[in-house]
Amino acid sequence: MRPIGFGLISLLAVGLYLLIVMGNPKPVFSAPLTIAVSSTPLSSPFILADKYGLFKKQGLEVQIKLYHGGHRCFEALMSGEVELATSSESVAMYNAFKRNDFSLIATFVTSDNDVKLTARRNAGIESLEDVAGHRVGMIKASASEYFFHSALMLHGVEPSGIIPVYLPPEQLGPALQNNEVDMVSLWEPYANQVAQSLKDEGFQLSTKGLYRLSFNLMAKRDDVQAKHSVHTALLKALEDAIELIQNQPDEARAAVSDYLKIPASEIDSYWPDYHFHLTLDKTLQLDLLSQAHWAISSGYVEQLVAPDFRDFIDDTALNALHGQMGGPGGTP
Structure with a gap:
């Protein structure tokens, strides 16, 4: 105190x-x-x-x-x-x-670090190169969606192999926890709250500086x-x-x-x-x-x-x- x-x-x-x-x-x-x-x-x-x-x-x-x-x-x-x-x-x-x-x-x-990518460890995703074939939760027509696709481009990952799941921001965290998606693209304060709720079962990819x-x-x-x-x-x-x-x-x-x-x-x-x-x-x-x-x-x-x-x-x-x-x- x-x-x-x-x-x-x-x-x-x-x-x-x-x-x-x-x-x-x-x-x-x-x-x-x-x-x-x-x-x-x-x-x-x-x-x-x-x-x-x-x-x-x-x-x-x-x-x-x-x-x-x-x-x-x-x-x-x-x-x-x-x-x-x-x-x-x-x-x-x-x-x-x-x-x-x-x-x-x-x-x-x-x-340059407000929108973040959070994944479940048991989904088999360690980097963006592993995201093909996985379900990714995002908010349609928003910074969440654009940021995710920007990250894919910067890492040379084709978006065609991704399964997008569009949800409101307040539903993306529960969807990740309940195995309905494997990764979410989400802004603060939701991103931090999702990471804390998953504890050791989740992690955030390093994306600082990828998007302003x-x-x-x-x-x-x-x-x-x-x-x-x-x-x-x-x-x-x-x-x-x-x-x-x-x-x-x-x-x-x-x-x-x-x-x-x-x-x-x-x-x-x-x-x-x-x-x-x-x-x-x-x-x-x-x-x-x-x-x-x-x-x-x-x-x-x-x-x-x-x-x-x-x-x-x-x-x-x-x-x-x-x-x-x-x-x-x-x-x-």
Whole structure:
């Protein structure tokens, strides 16, 4: 247990930081804002902005709705359940082949070790070269599916010999435990939870650095201009939350742990892999295009030409925020 003095100092530090950040409240926007947020620590900026009143500081009334996965957040956005959503770039790529009525307005975190491959030892899999003929659980049209196929390509394994099993993220762990699949491609916190539940009967393959996942804030395209000032204010709240993560990492992790009901020890194990920052750089465009080329060449989609992802990235709100802060803009 940490000494009481240290805890008091930490609380005082957070309190002082929030007093500085909060300052004088901004004018209140008239309409409340509902955001679909994936229930993962990747969403920490939204969680902290909600928990510490940073949205209210910007005059925003925000309702956070948690979903299991960015693919479900995207569905909620498109169905009109919410006005904004968080999602991986892979979900954006898959859906860009089907529709063009959404925009990515900011990337708020990246990680090269969030999606992991977990296998049962008794399945006879020691490396990706052994996965042919086995059942692999994954989430369709998500970072889970793209990551798995990327790993196959990098190891020279033909995907035709794989038996894909598509399940929701919360069902993949039980499926692996019950021998319904032999391996799963799954993001945190599920990946860590699955590995812990299997104990010595399971293991995770070494895949760090194989894939750069980004989590992005998405809006309906028609709302980008109509709600420009709202989006800019929201990004300012996220910027303040990211600053809190950087200045008070221990307290930020504890707050996220409490919000998502995930043990702090679990979050500690993958928190160092997260790079929280607000951006819309060329890397996002390149990642989307690379993934789209895979989708075309693999026959995953019927189209023969990739979408022009420049049409799906809108940096007006981010540029407005950086203009206010005197920093760099979004996409060059």
